[in-house]
Amino acid sequence: MKVVLNVDNIVSGYGKKEVLHGVSLTVREGEIVSIIGPNGSGKSTVLKTVIGQLKCRSGRVIFNGRDITGSEAHKVISLGISYTPQGSIVFPDMTVSEHLDMGAWILKGKEAVKAAAQRVYEIFPILYERRNQKAKTMSGGERQMLSLGRAMMTDPELLIMDEPSIGLAPMFVDSVYESIIRINAGGTAFLIVEQNAVKALENSRCGYVLEMGKNRFEGDAKALLENEEVRRLYLGG
Numbered sequence: 263m264k265v266v267l268n269v270d271n272i273v274s275g276y277g278k279k280e281v282l283h284g285v286s287l288t289v290r291e292g293e294i295v296s297i298i299g300p301n302g303s304g305k306s307t308v309l310k311t312v313i314g315q316l317k318c319r320s321g322r323v324i325f326n327g328r329d330i331t332g333s334e335a336h337k338v339i340s341l342g343i344s345y346t347p348q349g350s351i352v353f354p355d356m357t358v359s360e361h362l363d364m365g366a367w368i369l370k371g372k373e374a375v376k377a378a379a380q381r382v383y384e385i386f387p388i389l390y391e392r393r394n395q396k397a398k399t400m401s402g403g404e405r406q407m408l409s410l411g412r413a414m415m416t417d418p419e420l421l422i423m424d425e426p427s428i429g430l431a432p433m434f435v436d437s438v439y440e441s442i443i444r445i446n447a448g449g450t451a452f453l454i455v456e457q458n459a460v461k462a463l464e465n466s467r468c469g470y471v472l473e474m475g476k477n478r479f480e481g482d483a484k485a486l487l488e489n490e491e492v493r494r495l496y497l498g499g
């Protein structure tokens with residue numbers, strides 16, 4: 263299968279502190295891939311480096327055969343990657359439809375924006391019902407859907423999500439993953455960072471375990487779920 267994203271031995275960090283000491287991973291066409299690992303292991307840093315929010319000090323990031331290492335975030339997004347940061351950032355006083363319009367900044371023309379919003383509303387009817395409602399009056403799960411919906415507006419080939427289920431009750435976690443699976447069925451590949459490691463692996467084709475800024479385990483998600491050491495160290499037994 264075609265490789266959509268290839269992260270090859272990336273090194274990055276903050277100021278003098280090096281956080282990633284050579285991380286590699288691959289996402290293939292239409293796959294859901296997850297990254298798990300303890301707090302502070304560098305999961306969010308990997309995503310920020312991939313999308314160009316953080317400088318890659320060495321190594322390479324290849325998207326669809328094109329070297330995007332060092333490209334700026336807006337450029338990366340215009341090439342077909344969407345990113346939802348940790349903590350589902352929404353603007354409290356903006357409505358649902360305003361958020362979607364904002365997500366469409368790379369689209370040209372009103373008609374294209376309207377068609378994209380239509381597609382999002384088909385997947386999330388609840389967002390259509392609440393299209394004129396401000397984000398601050400929505401529940402955590404609804405905001406997470408809004409975050410996903412906004413990221414979908416550009417019809418990305420790869421959707422990168424940092425902790426999509428954080429802070430959500432189990433019922434909402436399930437509905438966020440159901441949404442991810444529905445969007446994935448339309449051909450969008452996913453790279454997901456998750457605290458909820460079991461849930462992420464259950465829904466992924468393959469997974470990566472990070473520890474202290476390095477790859478620790480990787481492989482088929484089912485095999486990781488069954489791996490004794492992975493279970494004991496990262497999945498709570």
Ligand SMILES: Nc1ncnc2c1ncn2[C@@H]1O[C@H](COP(=O)(O)OP(=O)(O)OP(=O)(O)O)[C@@H](O)[C@H]1O
Binds near residue numbers: 276279281301308348
């Ligand atoms: N803006 C920052 N400035 C300085 N250090 C940072 C910054 N963001 C993260 N770090 C440090 O980088 C390391 C990795 O952080 P990162 O956010 O990538 O971890 P994570 O695996 O996403 O953790 P979590 O599961 O808690 O979200 C941590 O030691 C953290 O303190």
Ligand SMILES: [Mg+2]
Binds near residue numbers: 305306307348
């Ligand atoms: Mg994080």
